[in-house]
Amino acid sequence: MSQMKWFKKLSTVILIILAHYYDYLLGRRACCAHFCITDDLEKSNEMITHCVDHVREFYDLKNAAATPVQPPNAHLFLGADNASSQAKNNYHFAWMVDYIEEDHGLQTIQQNFTAEQHGKGTFHVPI
Numbered sequence: 001m002s003q004m005k006w007f008k009k010l011s012t013v014i015l016i017i018l019a020h021y022y023d024y025l026l027g028r029r030a031c032c033a034h035f036c037i038t039d040d041l042e043k044s045n046e047m048i049t050h051c052v053d054h055v056r057e058f059y060d061l062k063n064a065a066a067t068p069v070q071p072p073n074a075h076l077f078l079g080a081d082n083a084s085s086q087a088k089n090n091y092h093f094a095w096m097v098d099y100i101e102e103d104h105g106l107q108t109i110q111q112n113f114t115a116e117q118h119g120k121g122t123f124h125v126p127i
Contacts, residue, residue, distance in 0.1 A: 015038065018032075019033075019034060024063070034055050034058075036051035048092070049099075060105065072106075077109075080111070096109045
């Protein structure tokens with residue numbers, strides 16, 4: 001059974017979040033993949049923001065456990081595809097504004113989108 005058929009059978013969605021962060025224990029930048037598995041087949045705004053908040057909180061707790069203790073992350077950079085129903089809409093923008101106003105230690109949130117039709121169709125390399 002293919003992976004796609006398996007996920008359809010389970011009726012689940014995987015949201016993958018790649019986190020680039022400064023690892024104070026290693027003394028350098030690092031990257032880690034986080035997988036959020038949900039039964040929200042619509043990939044709703046609430047589900048996406050919940051996953052982003054959970055990953056942000058994970059790194060703030062990691063910084064708090066470092067020796068010496070490090071401050072919470074001040075900047076959050078989000079990258080998404082061009083899906084207007086999931087991340088490129090007024091709900092998500094309002095969430096970012098409210099999230100900054102709440103006390104999470106964040107100073108800025110930056111949202112980046114890829115170009116339309118990214119990864120769609122065939123790719124031709126000119127010879």
